[in-house]
Structures are given as C-alpha cells and as structure tokens.
Amino acid sequence: MRYGHRYPFTSDAKRRYRFYDSIELVKLIEENEFYELIIKRAKERIIGTLRGEITDPEDPSYPDPEFFRKALGREFDGVEEYSEDFLDKKSKRALSYRDAEILSFALVKLILSCLRDNYLIRRFALREAEYSKKKLEEEREEILVKVAEELGVEIERTNGKYLLHFTSFVKYATKIRGTQEDFTWRLVNRDLNRGFLTLTKSELIRLLQEAIREKIESELPLNVGKDVCNHINFIIDEMRDEIEEFREKIFEDVGEFEESALPPCIENLFRMALEGKNLPHASRFALTSFLLSIGMNVDEIVSIYRNSPDFDEEKTRYQVRHINGATGTKYTPPSCETMKVYGDCLRSKVCGSAKHPLQVYRKLKRSKVFERDRSS
Numbered sequence: 001m002r003y004g005h006r007y008p009f010t011s012d013a014k015r016r017y018r019f020y021d022s023i024e025l026v027k028l029i030e031e032n033e034f035y036e037l038i039i040k041r042a043k044e045r046i047i048g049t050l051r052g053e054i055t056d057p058e059d060p061s062y063p064d065p066e067f068f069r070k071a072l073g074r075e076f077d078g079v080e081e082y083s084e085d086f087l088d089k090k091s092k093r094a095l096s097y098r099d100a101e102i103l104s105f106a107l108v109k110l111i112l113s114c115l116r117d118n119y120l121i122r123r124f125a126l127r128e129a130e131y132s133k134k135k136l137e138e139e140r141e142e143i144l145v146k147v148a149e150e151l152g153v154e155i156e157r158t159n160g161k162y163l164l165h166f167t168s169f170v171k172y173a174t175k176i177r178g179t180q181e182d183f184t185w186r187l188v189n190r191d192l193n194r195g196f197l198t199l200t201k202s203e204l205i206r207l208l209q210e211a212i213r214e215k216i217e218s219e220l221p222l223n224v225g226k227d228v229c230n231h232i233n234f235i236i237d238e239m240r241d242e243i244e245e246f247r248e249k250i251f252e253d254v255g256e257f258e259e260s261a262l263p264p265c266i267e268n269l270f271r272m273a274l275e276g277k278n279l280p281h282a283s284r285f286a287l288t289s290f291l292l293s294i295g296m297n298v299d300e301i302v303s304i305y306r307n308s309p310d311f312d313e314e315k316t317r318y319q320v321r322h323i324n325g326a327t328g329t330k331y332t333p334p335s336c337e338t339m340k341v342y343g344d345c346l347r348s349k350v351c352g353s354a355k356h357p358l359q360v361y362r363k364l365k366r367s368k369v370f371e372r373d374r375s376s
C-alpha cells in the first residue's frame with residue numbers, strides 16, 4: 001500500500017530519499033529520468049502556494065494532461081515494484097510519476113529553505129495541507145487511518161464515525177477555533193466518553209488538515225548549505241518575479257493607510273492575518289475594529305483575511321460589516337487594558353503612556369507625515 005505520492009510529508013514518501021543528505025538529494029533529482037517533470041511540479045507547487053491552490057495532475061481539469069496522464073496511466077505504482085533493499089541502495093533510477101511527485105515536494109522544501117522566507121513557508125504548509133485534505137476526502141478508509149497514525153492522531157472506527165482522544169482533539173482544534181468553525185471545535189460542545197469523543201469523517205479530515213499544516217511548517221526551513229542553494233538557484237531566479245509580485249500585491253491591497261504607524265499590537269495581528277494565521281476571536285475583533293476606525297473599508301479588511309485557512313468571504317464580510325455597525329451598533333476598538341487581558345498587548349517604547357492603540361497610531365502617523373514632508 002503506497003500513498004507517499006499523494007501525501008509527500010509521510011514516512012512512505014520519505015523512504016524514497018531518507019538516505020540522502022540535501023546535496024545528494026539535489027543530485028538525485030538532477031540525474032533523474034523525470035527531471036523536467038520534477039522541476040515543473042515543484043514550480044506548480046510554488047505557484048499554487050502563491051496563488052491559492054496547488055493544481056492536481058490527477059484532476060481531469062489539470063491543464064497539461066498529456067504530460068502527466070501518460071505517466072499516471074502506467075499500470076504499476078513503481079515504488080511498489082521495488083523492495084526496501086533496492087531503495088536502500090540509493091537507487092538513482094526514476095521509478096515512476098509518483099516518485100517524481102514525491103521528489104518535487106522535497107525540492108520545494110529545499111527551495112523554501114534557501115529562500116528562508118517564513119511567510120512563504122507558512123503559506124506552503126497551508127496550501128499543501130489543503131491539497132492533502134482534498135485527497136483525503138476521496139481516500140480509502142485504510143489510508144485515511146494510516147495518514148492519521150503518521151500524524152500521531154490515533155483514531156478508532158466506530159459505526160461510520162471515528163473515536164478520538166480529547167487530547168488530540170484539543171491539540172488541533174484550538175488552531176481551527178477563531179474561525180467560523182468556532183462552535184464545532186470547542187471541547188465543551190462535544191460529548192465525552194471516558195476521554196474520547198466522536199468525529200464524523202469530514203471533521204476528522206479537517207482536523208488532519210490542521211495536523212498536516214503543522215507538521216510541514218514545523219519541519220521547515222531545513223538546514224541547507226550554500227552548495228545546495230547554488231544548484232537550485234536557477235529555479236529560484238525563474239520564480240523570483242512571481243514571488244515578489246505576489247508579495248507586493250498582498251501588501252498593497254490594504255489601501256492607503258499608514259502601515260508603519262500601526263501600534264505594535266495591531267501591527268502584529270495585521271501581519272499574522274496577512275500570513276494566513278488563525279487569529280482568536282478577540283484578536284480578530286481588535287484588528288477589524290481598529291482598521292475600521294482608521295478609515296479602512298470593508299472590502300479592504302476582508303482581503304486581509306483572505307489567506308486564513310478557512311477563509312469564507314461571505315461570513316467574513318458579514319462579521320466585518322457587523323463590527324462596522326450594519327446591524328445597529330458600531331463597535332470601537334479595545335483599549336490597551338483590554339488588549340493586555342487577551343494577551344495581545346506588546347507594549348514598547350513607542351506606546352509611551354497611551355491608554356488606547358488609536359492614540360499610538362495617531363501619534364506615529366503625525367510624526368511619519370511630518371518626516372515625509374520634511375524630506376520632500
């Protein structure tokens with residue numbers, strides 16, 4: 001039973017290259033029969049990371065069917081045909097399309113490790129986890145269980161549902177909370193029986209998605225040397241414009257407000273939101289109400305949350321409009337004291353004796369505008 005090509009973060013995938021250090025792995029890829037395919041897929045994974053979705057060669061809508069379907073059409077999996085002994089000998093032979101799929105994932109990890117860009121790493125983990133979620137949704141039961149095991153999520157099948165110990169639930173559910181799924185992912189809303197609770201298949205897969213995201217992110221960046229980066233720099237160069245363009249776009253989309261004047265607390269929440277991190281409810285409220293107060297409009301604020309793992313445009317828009325007074329009350333942003341209670345205060349010198357983040361923003365903005373006027 002081979003599943004590494006669909007879930008390249010698993011040990012089943014890693015057994016393909018576990019004997020190689022980074023430079024050997026690069027050479028293995030360079031000498032591989034599927035070299036072009038590996039590079040192409042690595043680039044697709046990066047583009048998917050930037051644009052929002054990693055394309056799936058197994059999907060009928062995949063734009064380059066010939067290239068991949070021929071390989072997919074092969075009768076055997078390839079890896080299955082070879083014994084552990086064979087793989088132990090550091091075979092440089094390409095084994096199949098599936099092998100190339102695994103190596104493209106490994107190559108992207110090397111590329112991101114050379115770039116040392118935490119924003120991209122987080123986004124990559126997020127997109128790969130989403131990609132895996134789609135695969136898991138159509139997966140056989142035994143593989144679903146296997147992937148869960150690999151992630152350290154022990155489950156037991158019962159009457160079409162899954163039993164899970166509450167510690168595993170809490171570990172990942174807290175990361176899912178803070179989104180529209182709040183209610184479902186609170187332990188208090190679950191029936192516990194001797195420490196176990198029941199999940200539906202779709203809930204289990206959503207939980208595994210979070211576990212996958214965390215696993216991929218925690219393993220990066222790898223400790224790669226200059227020689228590795230020199231070998232793969234050409235790919236980075238080919239992707240650089242795309243990466244830069246994307247980053248600029250994200251940071252431009254937020255309108256004309258003065259980012260450099262944000263107080264430390266809001267600046268931190270703002271960055272986290274742009275990077276697609278889940279913010280707890282109180283932090284989301286603080287960020288949204290603050291940005292509305294300084295003149296950002298609903299569309300601009302919705303776009304900030306666009307990278308959240310569970311972004312739902314309609315719900316986000318509703319929440320932002322609600323804070324903006326669409327249903328009667330326009331909410332004001334929390335004071336420094338409240339920010340402190342929720343653990344969002346990052347008081348520093350620039351805050352002075354301010355009691356409200358808006359005071360800090362106005363003060364910093366005035367001084368930034370003054371500096372700009374003076375130097376123009």
Ligand code: SF4
Nearest residue numbers: 265336345346347351
């Ligand atoms: S004191 Fe206020 S403005 Fe300063 S970091 Fe804390 S919450 Fe932000």
